[in-house]
Amino acid sequence: MKIxxxxxxxxxxAIVGMAQAREPVRIDASSEQTANASFNQMMKALPRSKQxxxxxxxxxxxxxxxxxxxxxxxxxxxxxxxxxxxxxRIAGMSAEExxxxxxxxxxxxxxxxxxxxxxxxxxxxxxxx
Numbered sequence: 001m002k003i004x005x006x007x008x009x010x011x012x013x014a015i016v017g018m019a020q021a022r023e024p025v026r027i028d029a030s031s032e033q034t035a036n037a038s039f040n041q042m043m044k045a046l047p048r049s050k051q052x053x054x055x056x057x058x059x060x061x062x063x064x065x066x067x068x069x070x071x072x073x074x075x076x077x078x079x080x081x082x083x084x085x086x087x088x089r090i091a092g093m094s095a096e097e098x099x100x101x102x103x104x105x106x107x108x109x110x111x112x113x114x115x116x117x118x119x120x121x122x123x124x125x126x127x128x129x
Contacts, residue, residue: 027098029091032084039083042095054095057102061086064105 025042028034039058043051058081063072072078077085090098 024094035087
């Protein structure tokens with residue numbers, strides 16, 4: 001009798017756990033502000049290993065249609081990573097869908113390398129005597 005009760009409780013816990021499984025964060029493209037806010041939320045929800053891939057994908061998608069670095073220098077809107085700028089292209093997408101879209105993006109030939117930065121060293125203390 002106790003085994004059946006324990007088994008039933010485990011099954012119930014599993015069902016509740018599946019029901020509470022987190023849906024992936026999606027881009028809310030109703031405005032530039034909501035697109036950027038949902039992108040920031042998406043980045044925070046991702047493991048560090050996926051954050052670089054998503055940031056690279058967003059960079060690629062933001063650069064679609066540019067011809068050279070001079071286009072970026074001449075256009076302040078291109079100088080920062082913005083979900084708002086491409087909100088209509090990524091509306092309702094999850095991180096995985098955005099990464100896949102960037103893989104198939106036209107007119108983008110970039111090489112992105114992400115390197116971990118070491119923590120800054122503590123400032124040296126100089127004693128004067």
